[in-house]
Amino acid sequence: MEYALIALVVTLTSTGQVLQKLGADRGLKNAKSFSQTIAALFQWEIILAVICLASAIVIWLAVLYMMDVSKAFPFISLGFVVVLLSARFYLHEIVPWNRWLGVVFIVAGISLLAQT
């Protein structure tokens, strides 16, 4: 149950992160004044990102209710693995070796954590 919830949080946060980056690139980067910065926060990318992250956080509270935070929080790094796998097998990108090595380290770390 906890792990299914963590998986859901990871999916929602990775989606939210990508949307944040898209939003930051499109609007915030070119904002020259305070009012332009505020306006840039209301683009659809940012609003969708906030919806993803807001639902993720309620689910995350349920995870924290059931689990140690020092155990649960590092599981969020699985987001990197999800993004990398989708880049390779869904977007057919070439993924350099250092990234695969990173995934091996993350998965090894997660499996140690899962035993505690």
Next chain:
Amino acid sequence: MKKIESNAMILLSFSVLLSACAQLFMKVSMIQLQLHGGTDFGASFFFIIFENNAVLVWLFAGLSCYALSMLSWMLALTKYELSFAYPFLGITYILVYLGAVYWEQIGEQMTWQRTAGIILILIGVVFVNYKNSIKEEEVL
């Protein structure tokens, strides 16, 4: 240019610190919820949350830190690429771990599996985000 760079670095550090605080505050809030509620999150959450000040105050503190960390993260991303910024987020794992162990109200166990696991994840996050060649930039 130098000035902008150092401002972005401050934003990045803020983001790391605030996101660690957010996790710890939310955990304290959930510990309070457990103390005052039952064994079920759903039932506890909706009935107890607005009746207990400790739950609500820590939750508010946690969510505020989370929102501010997200804002400073986004502003930092306008200056840095993800490949540079992400490894800094790895520091959050260490801060959350130390906070959860040494903050008495949370009082989680420090075990070698957990320490080793977090170190491995940290190394992994750096490797995943490391840009290793010009070739790769051309591909991307």
